[in-house]
Amino acid sequence: MSAFDTIVHLVYLACAVSFVIGLHLMNAPATARRGNRISAAGMAVAILTTAVVLGHGGVVTTGAVVALVIGAVAGGTAGLVAARRVKMTAMPQLVSLFNAVGGGAAALIALGDHTATTQAAVTGALDVAIGALTFTGSLVASGKLAGRIPGRPLVVPFGRLISAGLAAIAVLFSVWFVGDGSNWLLAVVAIAALAAGVLLTLPIGGADMPVVISLLNACTGTAVAMAGFVLESTPLIIAGGLVGAAGAILTKLMADAMNRPISAIIAGGYGTGDAVTVSAG
Amino acid sequence: MSPMLLADLTVFTLALLVGFEVISKVPATLHTPLMSGANAIHGVVIVGVMLLAATVTGIGGYVLLAVAAFCAAMNVTGGYVVTDRMLAMFRSRS
Numbered sequence: 001m002s003a004f005d006t007i008v009h010l011v012y013l014a015c016a017v018s019f020v021i022g023l024h025l026m027n028a029p030a031t032a033r034r035g036n037r038i039s040a041a042g043m044a045v046a047i048l049t050t051a052v053v054l055g056h057g058g059v060v061t062t063g064a065v066v067a068l069v070i071g072a073v074a075g076g077t078a079g080l081v082a083a084r085r086v087k088m089t090a091m092p093q094l095v096s097l098f099n100a101v102g103g104g105a106a107a108l109i110a111l112g113d114h115t116a117t118t119q120a121a122v123t124g125a126l127d128v129a130i131g132a133l134t135f136t137g138s139l140v141a142s143g144k145l146a147g148r149i150p151g152r153p154l155v156v157p158f159g160r161l162i163s164a165g166l167a168a169i170a171v172l173f174s175v176w177f178v179g180d181g182s183n184w185l186l187a188v189v190a191i192a193a194l195a196a197g198v199l200l201t202l203p204i205g206g207a208d209m210p211v212v213i214s215l216l217n218a219c220t221g222t223a224v225a226m227a228g229f230v231l232e233s234t235p236l237i238i239a240g241g242l243v244g245a246a247g248a249i250l251t252k253l254m255a256d257a258m259n260r261p262i263s264a265i266i267a268g269g270y271g272t273g274d275a276v277t278v279s280a281g
Numbered sequence: 282m283s284p285m286l287l288a289d290l291t292v293f294t295l296a297l298l299v300g301f302e303v304i305s306k307v308p309a310t311l312h313t314p315l316m317s318g319a320n321a322i323h324g325v326v327i328v329g330v331m332l333l334a335a336t337v338t339g340i341g342g343y344v345l346l347a348v349a350a351f352c353a354a355m356n357v358t359g360g361y362v363v364t365d366r367m368l369a370m371f372r373s374r375s
Contacts, residue, residue, distance in 0.1 A: 016296075019322050024303045026318045032311060033368040036318050040361040043325065047357075050331045057335060064334040067343040071350025072327070078351075079359025086363065088370060094363055095317045098324075102356035105326045108349035112333050112342060119286050214316045221323045225296070229289055231332050237289055238296045239325040245300025247319050250312065257309045 004056060009234070011049045016238040018042025023246055046235055075101075093145035096213045099220050100138035106223040107131030107190060113230050116181055123229035125174035125189055131223035132190045134216045136197030141213050144206050151206025153268050159199050166196040203268030211254045211265050218247025314371065317364040324357025 001009075018038050025035025054060050079098065086094045110124035110131070143149035156162070170192040177185035204212055225240025227233075255262045307315055330349045337346050 019325075020299055020303060023315075023318065023322065026311065026315050027303075027305055027307050029308065029311060029371060032314060032318075032371065033365065036314075036321070036361065036364045036368060039318065039322055040365075043322070043357060043361070046325060046328050047331070050328045054331060054335060059335050061338065063343050064337055064346060067337075067347040068331065068334045068350050071347035072330075072354040075351035075354030076358040079355035079357070080362055082355075083359040083362035083366065086366075088367075091317070091363055091367060092313060094359070095313075095320055098356045098359045098363070099320050101352035102320065102323050102326055102360075105330055105349045105352035105356065108345055108352070109326070109329050109333050112337055112345045112349065114336060119283070210313065210316075214312075217316055217320050217323070221300075221319070224323045224326045224329070225293055227326060227329045229286075229293075231329050232285060232289070233329055233332055234289075234292060235325055236329050237293050239322050241293045241296030242300040242303070243319045243323040245297040246304050247300075247316070249301055249304040250307070250316055250319065253304070253307060254312050254316075257312065 008049060008053055011045065012235045015042040015046040015049075015235055016242075018045075019239050019242060023242065090146065092210055092213065093142040096138045096142035096145065096209075096216070099213065099217050100135050100142065103131045103134035103138060103216070103220040103223055105131075106220065106227045107135065107193075109227040110230050111183065111186060111190065115230065118178065120230045121178040121181060123226045125177050125186065127223050127226035127230060128186055128190050129170050129174065129193045130219050130226065132193035133197040133200075134219040134223060136194045137201045138197075138213065138216045138220075140198055140201040141204075141209050141216065144201075144204075145209050149202075151209075153205045154202040155268070156199055156202055159203060163196055163199050166192045166199070170196070200266070204265065205268065208258075208260065208265045208268075211251060211258065211260070211262070214247060214251040214254050215262070215266075218244050218251060221245075221247050310371065314364055314367040317360065317367060321357065321360030321364055324353065324360050327353035327357050329353075 019042055022035040022039025025031040107128045110127040144151050170189050173185050173188045221240050221243030225237050228236025228240055330353045
């Protein structure tokens, strides 16, 4: 390992530490804002370090640099403007939208990667399945909170049967992909997962959406960790695993606070979100 | 299993355990900001997209890269800024 690689690895480790400390500080109101800023600083360092790694390696084509910069500047600006302008009451649906694009990006990494190892194939299939599912799931959740999709539970006829069928397709084509390695098989997994994300979120009522968004957030974390396995990138594995587990615990805390079991929330059919409940007396 | 995969798996498992432990008793008012903060952290996917840039070729690859970069950058910048705004509100209220 060269001195350069060692330094890069240590810097990434410091970034991972800042994510853990940042998340921990967000447990208490007094330190929460500082925690978020520590985590943001770690993220900025991780991005800069990766830029240096790309420049040092010298293997990136000009076309890739242009595509990367255009995409990142446009996306970063869009995120910044949306986050600054959003009304306080509309923040949860915006977080859900950010979660959706995060899951989408994780899925695209596996779709764009051409590493032909079994490890990359297995984790890549998982990445695409989870990432694509949270992409559409979070978009539907965001739409429900924003009122673009009715907040009441929308029960799709034979929804569960279709979901089970989609899951079977995703598993089948994932296994086929691990054996074969053709990228069109992975695309089929992505399409099945995209459809499943919509089907699973539609029957859930608007009142339960915050818990669902937290669950999808945990899923995105896991998808990002899988992308880390595909790319052999430690910061993605650490941060993704961290968010996956922390998001799962947070989902449980939120469900407990609402006195609703998570299984009942996922099953759907409860809580209209837009109806006004009138209690007698 | 390659040594690399074993190392990755070890790191992943320990990261999961840290994730479970790092969230303790959170007051309900902090649930949404904490979710948003965690959402911003998985914006680290931008690092993955940057690494992907070293391998993609052809117009199709570049388009995919640009879309992925757009998504990841939106997640990371928007995520941190919106969390900061939420927490700013929280502080002034308490």
